[in-house]
Amino acid sequence: MTDLLLVLQLAIEVAFGLLAVRTAVSWIRSPDRRHGYLALALTSLALLILIAPALGGSGAGAQALTDLALVLFLFSGYALVMFRDTFVPISTNSRRWITAGIVLVGAFGIAAQLPADTQRLHGPLQSTAVAAVLVAWTLCILEPISRFWIAASGRRAVEAARLRALSLGYAGIYFVVMIGTFGVSLGQVGTLVTDLITLAVVPILYVSFAPPAWLRRFWRQPEEDQFRSALHDLLLHSPDRQTLAHRAIGWAQRLVGGESAFVIDSDRSILAARGVAADEAEQIATRNDFLSVAGQGHQPWRKDHMLIVPLDLEKGRGAIVIVSGRLTPIFGDDELNRLVQYAISITASLDRVSLNSRIQALERAKSDFLNVASHELRGPMTIIKGYLTMFEAGSLGELSPMANSVLPLLIAKSDEINWMLEQMLETSRLEEGRLELNKRRRDVVEITDMAIDGVKMLLRGHELKVDEPAEPLEAEVDTDRFQIVIRNLLTNAAKYSPAGSDITVSIGRKEGMATVSVIDHGAGISLQDQANLFTRFGRIQNAQNVQGTGLGLWLSREIARMHDGDLTVESEVGSGSTFVLAVPLKQ
Numbered sequence: 001m002t003d004l005l006l007v008l009q010l011a012i013e014v015a016f017g018l019l020a021v022r023t024a025v026s027w028i029r030s031p032d033r034r035h036g037y038l039a040l041a042l043t044s045l046a047l048l049i050l051i052a053p054a055l056g057g058s059g060a061g062a063q064a065l066t067d068l069a070l071v072l073f074l075f076s077g078y079a080l081v082m083f084r085d086t087f088v089p090i091s092t093n094s095r096r097w098i099t100a101g102i103v104l105v106g107a108f109g110i111a112a113q114l115p116a117d118t119q120r121l122h123g124p125l126q127s128t129a130v131a132a133v134l135v136a137w138t139l140c141i142l143e144p145i146s147r148f149w150i151a152a153s154g155r156r157a158v159e160a161a162r163l164r165a166l167s168l169g170y171a172g173i174y175f176v177v178m179i180g181t182f183g184v185s186l187g188q189v190g191t192l193v194t195d196l197i198t199l200a201v202v203p204i205l206y207v208s209f210a211p212p213a214w215l216r217r218f219w220r221q222p223e224e225d226q227f228r229s230a231l232h233d234l235l236l237h238s239p240d241r242q243t244l245a246h247r248a249i250g251w252a253q254r255l256v257g258g259e260s261a262f263v264i265d266s267d268r269s270i271l272a273a274r275g276v277a278a279d280e281a282e283q284i285a286t287r288n289d290f291l292s293v294a295g296q297g298h299q300p301w302r303k304d305h306m307l308i309v310p311l312d313l314e315k316g317r318g319a320i321v322i323v324s325g326r327l328t329p330i331f332g333d334d335e336l337n338r339l340v341q342y343a344i345s346i347t348a349s350l351d352r353v354s355l356n357s358r359i360q361a362l363e364r365a366k367s368d369f370l371n372v373a374s375h376e377l378r379g380p381m382t383i384i385k386g387y388l389t390m391f392e393a394g395s396l397g398e399l400s401p402m403a404n405s406v407l408p409l410l411i412a413k414s415d416e417i418n419w420m421l422e423q424m425l426e427t428s429r430l431e432e433g434r435l436e437l438n439k440r441r442r443d444v445v446e447i448t449d450m451a452i453d454g455v456k457m458l459l460r461g462h463e464l465k466v467d468e469p470a471e472p473l474e475a476e477v478d479t480d481r482f483q484i485v486i487r488n489l490l491t492n493a494a495k496y497s498p499a500g501s502d503i504t505v506s507i508g509r510k511e512g513m514a515t516v517s518v519i520d521h522g523a524g525i526s527l528q529d530q531a532n533l534f535t536r537f538g539r540i541q542n543a544q545n546v547q548g549t550g551l552g553l554w555l556s557r558e559i560a561r562m563h564d565g566d567l568t569v570e571s572e573v574g575s576g577s578t579f580v581l582a583v584p585l586k587q
């Protein structure tokens with residue numbers, strides 16, 4: 001039995017010793033008041049447990065040891081109150097009173113010469129001194145237990161769990177000391193039971209005061225689950241950088257339990273702030289010059305009660321600054337690692353949003369250019385075309401045979417330009433939502449023939465075959481826009497197939513749709529390129545030496561779809577392409 005008790009006593013000493021060493025190491029790593037008081041409290045408790053077996057006996061040495069134990073005991077209580085003060089501050093006056101009270105009780109205990117031999121009977125003064133010491137210490141512990149528990153309510157998951165754990169830790173210490181004090185008087189069995197209970201409480205103290213990574217992960221779990229689903233939305237659907245940054249720091253705060261946070265952009269402006277006014281955040285940022293220091297590495301770093309997470313933005317270094325309030329947990333290494341990963345996602349997203357807005361601005365500029373250019377060029381081109389036609393008709397007098405011979409080419413080229421301008425105009429109309437169809441019931445065969453007539457000049461180098469039904473195919477169409485599509489398909493067929501090759505236009509009906517197929521035996525389009533064919537300005541390899549805007553097919557498909565139809569392609573490199581325009585038939 002005695003051996004067992006000795007082993008248990010040793011185990012308790014080792015366990016408390018390790019706990020003290022662990023908190024002392026954290027203090028050395030983060031030398032602030034909070035870590036310091038915790039290390040002092042647990043070290044004095046560990047020392048007390050260590051010297052406890054040596055207490056007893058008589059003589060000046062034994063008395064000095066008893067007094068030392070008394071001082072350590074009260075000191076542990078004092079350090080625990082001060083540790084609590086770093087979370088929930090005590091007023092300066094109260095702090096003075098507590099310090100004075102502890103010193104007085106300690107002095108009283110020493111003056112009363114508490115007997116070194118615990119079995120000896122206490123005199124009335126000594127009993128009062130023991131009671132005073134126990135009451136003082138109890139107050140130092142019981143108050144934080146309730147204070148932490150109350151402070152936890154209404155807080156976010158990580159903070160609340162941390163505060164409750166602290167409350168539990170204080171309760172654990174109280175329990176250990178109380179049963180240790182009274183258990184001794186219960187004989188060997190009593191000591192055995194109290195030792196076992198003490199050992200069982202040690203793990204609770206570990207997780208409360210130095211929460212391991214797995215426990216912090218567990219605390220974060222409820223936040224993490226929500227976080228994962230929110231991150232996707234956050235990263236993909238934030239309309240601008242401010243909104244993204246604002247949402248991002250909200251989550252950064254929740255993940256590590258910060259009280260306020262802000263984001264510094266690469267130009268040192270405050271992109272977003274939470275829990276702190278933007279101008280205040282700016283002052284903090286200017287005072288601390290986070291970005292210059294952040295330039296030294298990618299890792300988050302601490303300054304005072306702040307955690308700085310560098311953001312490697314495309315335009316330069318930025319940072320997320322999380323301010324840990326008094327009630328927030330001590331940031332652990334795994335929180336920091338989590339934040340590093342988080343910062344990488346946020347950096348990429350912030351850059352993506354800037355890139356998006358830059359692309360949008362470019363797109364707008366492109367549309368504006370299309371609009372202006374097509375409008376401005378149309379007037380002069382109409383005049384040029386008009387005069388060329390008059391020359392051709394001879395209304396402006398006789399031209400030399402040489403001049404006459406180039407006229408058809410000039411007219412064909414001006415038609416080409418006019419056609420491009422028309423595409424550009426329609427495109428800018430479509431982009432601005434101004435393209436409205438003027439649909440009427442028309443015969444698709446007839447308007448396709450009209451469209452073919454309009455581009456016959458451009459198809460002169462090819463063999464054109466038209467395969468059409470004798471009866472009309474009626475559909476609700478905007479004649480002009482429908483002809484734009486046919487003209488586009490025909491000019492493309494001519495442009496992208498060798499001179500002299502066949503071009504076939506085949507008109508028919510299929511599954512309630514009127515179809516116009518334009519078939520050529522030209523370059524053909526690979527499957528891969530077909531994916532880019534109907535995009536705005538989408539031109540592919542085979543178009544390198546051919547004039548064009550890359551707008552025609554995009555515009556044509558949009559027009560087809562506005563008719564509730566479609567424009568599709570089947571093509572094979574080297575053997576040619578078939579484009580099919582389909583619109584619903586009118587019964």
Ligand code: ADP
Nearest residue numbers: 492493496524539540543548549550551552553
């Ligand atoms: P553009 O002809 O003005 O370049 P389009 O939008 O009409 O623009 O066509 C887009 C691209 O698709 C063309 O640049 C060309 O590379 C390819 N293309 C279109 N029609 C054909 C075709 N019949 N045969 C081969 N390639 C074609």
